[in-house]
Amino acid sequence: xxxxxxxxxKLLTKSxxxxxxxxxxxxxxxxxxxxxxxxxxxxxxxxLLFSKGYFVQVLDGDNTRxxxxxxxxxxxxxxxxxxxxxxxxxxxxxxxxVICINSFVSPTIEIRQKAKDIIGSENFIEVFVxxxxxxxxxxxxxxxxxxxxxxEIKGFTGIDSPFESPLKADVELLTANQTVEESIHDVFxxxxxxxxx
Ligand code: ADP
Numbered sequence: 001x002x003x004x005x006x007x008x009x010k011l012l013t014k015s016x017x018x019x020x021x022x023x024x025x026x027x028x029x030x031x032x033x034x035x036x037x038x039x040x041x042x043x044x045x046x047x048l049l050f051s052k053g054y055f056v057q058v059l060d061g062d063n064t065r066x067x068x069x070x071x072x073x074x075x076x077x078x079x080x081x082x083x084x085x086x087x088x089x090x091x092x093x094x095x096x097x098v099i100c101i102n103s104f105v106s107p108t109i110e111i112r113q114k115a116k117d118i119i120g121s122e123n124f125i126e127v128f129v130x131x132x133x134x135x136x137x138x139x140x141x142x143x144x145x146x147x148x149x150x151x152e153i154k155g156f157t158g159i160d161s162p163f164e165s166p167l168k169a170d171v172e173l174l175t176a177n178q179t180v181e182e183s184i185h186d187v188f189x190x191x192x193x194x195x196x197x
Contacts, residue, residue, distance in 0.1 A: 017097030021055050024093035024195055027119050028187075030103045031112060031166065032145055033128030033158045035136035037175045037183060038103040041129065044184035046101055052193060057093050059086055060103040074155055083111050087118035094123055099195055116140045125191060128169035133158045135176045 018025055028045075029184045030038040039060055046056045065072070069085055072078040083106055089187040106112050116124045135157065146158035151161040155161040175183050 007066055008144070010193070014095050014097060018197060022197060023054050023097065023099060024197060026099040026123050026125060027090045027094055027100045028125050028127055028155065028191060029106070029112065029115060029119075030101065030127045030129055031106045031169075032131060033133060033136045034105060034156075035139045035141050036131035036155040037170065037173070038105075038127040038129050039181070041173065041175075041183050041187060042101045042103040044180060045187055048188055049182060049195070052099055054099055055097070055190060056099045056101060058101045058103065059090060063157060076120075079107070080114070083115050084118065087115040087117070091119055105157050107157045107161065109164045109166065112166065125139050125171065125186060125194060126166055127167045127171045127173065127191075128166045129175060130165070131175045148197060 014025055028042075030042055034040050039062075042058050042060065046058050049056050059186045064086055065082070068089070069082050072082050073161065086102060086104060090102055102115075106115065112126065116126070140146055144153060144156065145159065147153045148159040157163050171187060173183050173186055178186065
């Protein structure tokens with residue numbers, strides 16, 4: 001083991017891993033209504049960053065609610081636990097130097113603050129995907145608004161459960177008058193400095 005670089009003699013830190021990956025381990029926390037564009041932009045941003053040599057992980061309802069959080073529903077208590085676990089998981093990713101893009105409705109200021117407290121404010125970039133309810137409802141990507149309006153889904157954010165907009169998000173994306181590509185480049189340009197060493 002003598003020929004190993006001295007850096008490996010001690011426990012590796014976040015900075016060691018950031019140096020190795022040549023990037024900052026940080027969380028981009030996307031919040032916004034269902035259908036606002038969080039997942040579409042998160043996936044596009046992941047590909048764009050990856051093509052430029054950044055190492056990124058996207059966390060969303062699809063890859064967390066089907067696995068680690070599959071025992072949770074949409075009550076306030078379960079939404080809080082959902083976000084708490086996601087925040088703890090992202091913390092592990094960023095401690096490994098990975099850029100974590102989290103795409104969650106995370107509807108209240110309090111719930112997002114809890115995530116920020118777990119992750120650490122210096123590692124947390126809040127991205128508000130600000131799309132008016134009417135636009136989200138007209139898109140109705142998954143047909144969920146129609147079901148919520150028909151009373152088939154209870155407690156749907158924006159319909160019969162509140163969404164509190166961030167008071168001062170680090171980044172705000174107004175997707176209603178942008179193409180998907182424009183939104184992806186918009187967020188890229190606004191965050192890229194903070195992802196780089
Ligand atoms: P969310 O993850 O917030 O629930 P999705 O990304 O699943 O939302 O859905 C957003 C829908 O809006 C997609 O069908 C997407 O193609 C469409 N869309 C239209 N314009 C934009 C834009 N500028 N940014 C993101 N999505 C957009």
